[in-house]
Amino acid sequence: MDSFSNHDLETHAVQDLDGYRGALGGLTRRQFLKYCTGVAATLGLSSLMGIRIAEAATAAKRPPVIWLSAQECTGCTESLLRAYHPTLETLILDMISLDYHEALCSGAGHQAEAYKAKSMKENWGKFVLVVDGSIPTKDGGIYCMVAGKPILEAVKEAAEGAAAIIGIGSCASWGGVPSSDPNPTHAKPVHEVLPGKTVINIPGCPPNPYNFLSTVLYLLTFGKPPALDAKNRPKFAYGRLIHENCERRPHFDAGRFALEFGDYGHRQGFCLYKIGCKGPETHANCPTIGFGDVGEGNWPVGIGHPCFGCTEQGVGFTKPLHALAKVQTYTPPTAFPAVNAPKGEGVSPAAAAVVAGVAGLAVGAGAMALRGMDGGADSSADQHGDDR
Amino acid sequence: MDMSRRQFLRGAAGAVATAAAAPVAEAAAPFAPREPKQLPPKAIGMLYDSTQCIGCKACVAACKEANGKPVEQPQHLAQWNEGAWDTAEDISGKTLNVIRVYQNGAMAEKDREVNGYAFVKRHCLHCVDPSCISVCPVSAMQKNPVTGIVTHNPDACIGCRYCVYGCPFNVPHYQFDEPFGRIAKCQLCSHLLAENPLFSSRDNAAVAAQAGTSATALWKKSRIPACCDVCPTGASLFGWVEELQAEAERRLALKPGEMYEFPRGLLGGDRPAQAAPIGHYQPHIYGEQESGGTQVRYLTGVPHEKLGLPKLPDHSFAAVSEGMQHTLYKGLIAPVALLGGLVFLARRNAREDDERKNDEERPS
Amino acid sequence: MTAITHRPLGGHIVTKPFLILGVFVLIAAYFILRRFLFGMGDVSNMSNGYPIGTWVVLDVVIGTAFGCGGFAMALLIYIFNRKAYHPLMRPALLGGVFGYTLAGLAVMIDLGRYWNAFNLLMPWYAQPNSVIFEVALCVMAYITVLWLEFWPAFLERIPSEFKQRFGLDKLYVFLKRYMYVLVALGVLLPTMHQSSLGSVLLILGYKLSPLWNTTWLPLLYLISALAMGYGVVMLEATLVNRAFKTPSEAALFARLARVAAGLLVGFLLLRWGDLTYRGHLGLAFVGDWDGNLFLIETVLFLAPIFVLLSRRRASQRWQFLAAVCLLAAGSLYRLDSYLMAVQPGNGWTYFPSAPELLITIGVVCLEIMLYLLFIKTLPVLPGSTAESHGRPS
Known part of the structure; x- marks a missing residue:
């Protein structure tokens, strides 16, 4: 922190990585490239892409980002603040130009609003819009007012000039807590108030910061969103069920379940399905990426709490915490025997040879016997008889 | 259509036989089948609801443990498996219970016949009028007169395997790979049930009085077959057959998708139920009439024949054979x-x- | 003693064919040993889909039908009083003795828990509803009856002073006097268990194609057993006659042929009539596996009828061909109804393994070896009075 606060970012040649120590959150050039390559790996891209990401992240003009907060708890931002590679400050000071964020911007009140308006005007059609929280729509959206006007309008307005829109967190992605029954504010996810716009959803409560960071860096690098699933979630992060990569999966397969908190099975690390784990119906990469950068196994299921399905609409905040999940493997695992799996042994060459041999012998013997009958060709039959 | 011509003709012939020709044939038969047998007074059994089954195979693992059976793998899987995983392809001399899958096309949705998949549990159905008992020459197969559980006595068994040959469900299996093999079949965890006096006497009240408690209390703390004990969703449910039948009828009467509290483990036990939507059931409880009735009954989402549950007449073949x-x-x-x-x-x-x-x- | 005299054939016992057969018996013995050491799965392809394999079907279900010569001839000679066939009785009986005894041996190989086999005789384990129980008891009893019926052949070979010393003379007389009881049992027991071999299949229900599965199975099995009995007598006698240049009995067989043909006609009428009545006859012509098997069977059943009812029946060659056809038809009928037309579902398939077949072949070879040994050393085959009891050079 100290080292880079002395630098004037605008005057530095960003491309000159060697002369830029400190501005990268204390990273050396080598460390920075390693980090970018790591991000590439998270995205499932080749290591060469790491270089492109590094170039994009250190481009002279940092892409502006407008972050709007609707009905939210700031959990998403808090989660983002706990990212360590890079740290949030690296992201917002070196890679992007975070021009507006209610919790993080240094200005306040009219000053902040004016800067937002200025930035949007200057960067019309080029900035990235990030929204956290759900959008209240009842009564004209008066249940979430920022700077004297409903957030609904602010979002709509910003969306018009945005190059890309990201909905971060479950609330922005599918409604989250505010949209739970009885939904007094008629809270809606961002994509529902912006019909016709592509909104990249990063659900989670809170979402894993690296899913967000990786998406942003992908956008910067390629100028387009990463591959998305049907619910517009990046496939690299939400392509698989938690159940598929869960470290407790073998216990599920073997039929070993924790039956209640603190029982033998729970202490042994058995599968949490029976106490309500929603992993089998929730798409997220939690088991592979973990939280908090403190090592493996650091995620809800890893520490013994059933997944509650925050990334999945209709599961998190909707299903009772300890209700059983609907197991949603796309296709049943191949380890199940099929109802009519072929079983039993077929014809082996040896068995066929034995059968053919016997048949041949029978026909031959029959023919031999026939030859001598009714007085014909007696001699051969006699010979045969003599043998016995 | 997956069905081969032969299967189709077989099926068509079967249908014709049951629909039209059966009464005629029976009139022409040289004898009458024996009177059908009745459900024992305190028949216990199982209700398997395929739509609730998630294929976790907890029941398969629990069954192995409760009955002391070894891990099994077919030869063609042995190379990659190396004994680590239990991958029985069917019930066998070493596997009494197995979850099998029906797969069709894209396998996109559970309990759908086309482009879907479904699970089915396979073990002894504990027929009311079992063929295995009828064919056994040495009375090794026995039906408990009180509970109706079909048990096997290896000390009597001579290993002729006619029970394997004759069972309409192909359930009893002989251990062909053992020099001193025996017949293996599900006995509804009789050894666990034996701990509860309710299952050995006809008179619930007397048993309860002797134990100094109520029959309900005795029932609630009963040990139950391992597969029902571990089933997380209540897909395998243990109980009195008559109550299970009523439960199945209740489910059939509800609208698909309606939320229902599925009892778990023991019907009438004190475990919390699991709330889930009612499945799209086939409108028939398998085992109610099949082969003269069975004590294990099935509710399924796809037609029974697709799940390896054969179409059977409502009399046991044992009644035909014994009638003769x-x-x-x-x-x-x-x-x-x-x-x-x-x-x-x-x-x-x-x-x-x-x-x-x-x-x-x-x-x- | 009786009107018919029998004499041992004599000659060398250890001949080339005898040795060749012996090799097959040794091969079978090796695999039988393996079966007892490592279990049935080691040598056979039997599975839980097809738990009844070639050992039971070929050696017992078909083997005992081949052993029905004694039964069929006893019925004809002693019950229907056709004494003309008497010369054929003892060789037929010998065929029955080995057909059944070795079927019993095959059962012991096939039983999964053979050490418990005596439970069949324990009254507290008895299960009278079981068809198999009845078959097992009947076959056991019949094997005993067969050996008793055959016992005089042994006694006739024992030197008379020896017989007198041990009172075996009296036993011989006793057996001869009460032979009619044995004969009656020797007809009743096969009637019971051969029909029951058909009843066994009723339990299969849907697994067995309706072309075979009928409530008339017991009667069909009984008729086919009798017909095969006559067929095997014809075949046996013709072969022995050719091989050992004994007097031809072709004229005798020409009359027997009509009996066999009548049985076959009855069999086909019952079978087709029943199928038509039940409305399943269409299945025979759909061209599938079951239908084709059924048609092949029918052709094999029809062929001997035509031969045996025509003038050709006087020819030894045609008799032989007809007998082979008849036996093939009966064997195929039994093989189909027990194995080939059985579909247990669940994806099961079956074809016997080589060792499994070799055991069956070994059992058959042992049967032939013992038959040769017995006809050479014991008075089995009919011979002239002058030569009786004499050992020819």
């Missing part, structure tokens, strides 16, 4: 009469023979 035996051998009257006639004829003819012998008559 009883007609021919009732009181051994016919054989003894026949023997009498034969002895008479043979004696008369032998005597003639002796008389003729004196003439030294040569056979032509």
